[in-house]
Amino acid sequence: MPxxxxxxxxxxxxxxxxxxxxxxxxxPAGATVADxxxxxxxxxxxxxxxxxxxxxxxxxxxxxxxAGDEVALIPPVAGG
Amino acid sequence: xxxxxxxxxxxxxxxxxxxxxxxxxxxxxxxxxxVRDVNDGRAVEGIDYEAYRPMAVRELSAIVKAAAGQFGxxxxxxxxxxxxxxxxxxxxxxxxxxxxxxxxxxxxxxxxEEIKRRAPIWKREHYADGTREWVDPANAAGSAGPAAKAVGxxxx
Numbered sequence: 001m002p003x004x005x006x007x008x009x010x011x012x013x014x015x016x017x018x019x020x021x022x023x024x025x026x027x028p029a030g031a032t033v034a035d036x037x038x039x040x041x042x043x044x045x046x047x048x049x050x051x052x053x054x055x056x057x058x059x060x061x062x063x064x065x066x067a068g069d070e071v072a073l074i075p076p077v078a079g080g
Numbered sequence: 081x082x083x084x085x086x087x088x089x090x091x092x093x094x095x096x097x098x099x100x101x102x103x104x105x106x107x108x109x110x111x112x113x114x115v116r117d118v119n120d121g122r123a124v125e126g127i128d129y130e131a132y133r134p135m136a137v138r139e140l141s142a143i144v145k146a147a148a149g150q151f152g153x154x155x156x157x158x159x160x161x162x163x164x165x166x167x168x169x170x171x172x173x174x175x176x177x178x179x180x181x182x183x184x185x186x187x188x189x190x191x192x193e194e195i196k197r198r199a200p201i202w203k204r205e206h207y208a209d210g211t212r213e214w215v216d217p218a219n220a221a222g223s224a225g226p227a228a229k230a231v232g233x234x235x236x
Contacts, residue, residue, distance in 0.1 A: 012130055012202035013214040053200065056135040072132055072200070078215040079129070079136075079160060079201030080113050080172055080192060 001029030006065050008040055009072040018044040027065060034061040036071045050074060082148045084140035084158040086131060091159050091170040100155035105177035109184035111192050113172040115165050119215070123208035129162040129171060132200040136160070143194040151187040153178045158191055160201060171203075 004027045015021045018040075027035055033052050041048060051074040052059050058074075065071065081099045093112055100108055115127050140158060148156045155177040165171055172195065176187035195201075196217070204214050 009132065011132055011200070012204070013216075016214070053132070053135055056132075056138055058198070072135065074132070074200050075202060075214065076216045076218055077196070077198065077200055078203045078217055079131075079199045080196045 002067075003027060004029060004031050004065055004067050004069075006036060006067070006069045006071050008036060009070060010040075011072070012075045014046055014050065014073050014075050017046055025071075031065050032061065033059055033063045033065065033071065036065060037061065037073070040073065046073070051076075081155050081157055082144060084137075084144040085160075086133060086136050086140060087159050087161050088163050089161070091161050091173045093170060093173050096157050096159065096173050096175045099157050100175045100177040102155055102177050104179060105155065105184075106179055107181035107184040108175060108177040109181070109188040111172075111174040111188040112170055113192065115167050115169050115171060117167045119205060120219075122205075124167065124205050125208055126164060126166045126206040127171070128164050128204045128206070128212075129160075130202050130204070131160075131162045133162075135200050136162075139199045140195065143191055143199070147176075147187050147190050147194070151176070151178070151183045151190065153183055153187045156187055156191070158195070160195065160199070162201065 006025050008023050010021050025039055053072040055070050117124055144156050144158050153176045158174040160172045174188045174191045176184045178184040204212050206212050
């Protein structure tokens with residue numbers, strides 16, 4: 001089975017922590033949101049289990065990922 | 081008029097009020113959020129607002145559409161500004177009109193609470209001492225608790 005390429009987006013404090021606003025991952029077939037998070041949070045000072053959105057919608061960690069998905073790590077929101 | 085927008089220009093509160101004006105509506109409710117000069121006891125000189133733009137637009141639109149249905153208001157408009165703002169600048173404005181006051185008031189209150197709960201928008205405060213920090217509402221007094229619970233997403 002081919003690997004699953006996804007884009008991970010980082011914002012605000014998370015972007016500062018990793019010194020970048022996006023990165024590309026190649027995940028094994030069958031990978032979930034949890035796998036993507038696990039690959040990223042070890043790279044800098046990030047919480048272990050950040051909120052996540054996939055393709056602009058909040059997503060749970062057991063959601064399977066497809067090639068081309070956009071996975072966003074969402075810091076605590078502070079709008080208003 | 082039912083709409084929501086993320087804008088990078090000053091919010092025209094008067095224009096938003098005109099959008100919800102309706103001869104059949106005897107009540108108009110307006111919420112305006114402005115940049116405050118102090119937070120947690122620290123003097124604030126300005127704020128940078130950042131958003132995951134396409135998702136923020138989707139969330140704002142979904143919030144407004146759902147609130148219009150829930151409270152039965154024929155007119156509901158919300159604008160959230162992003163970018164750099166100074167103390168006193170309007171960061172968010174929400175207006176609703178209805179035949180009667182209760183629905184108009186409830187709709188604007190609901191929309192601002194939902195924006196604060198789930199819209200992917202962040203703010204970095206500039207303090208008088210020259211430092212800058214991203215605001216984490218969980219660290220503030222009166223916090224509603226972890227964001228993961230707030231949006232109802234399962235944690236691992």
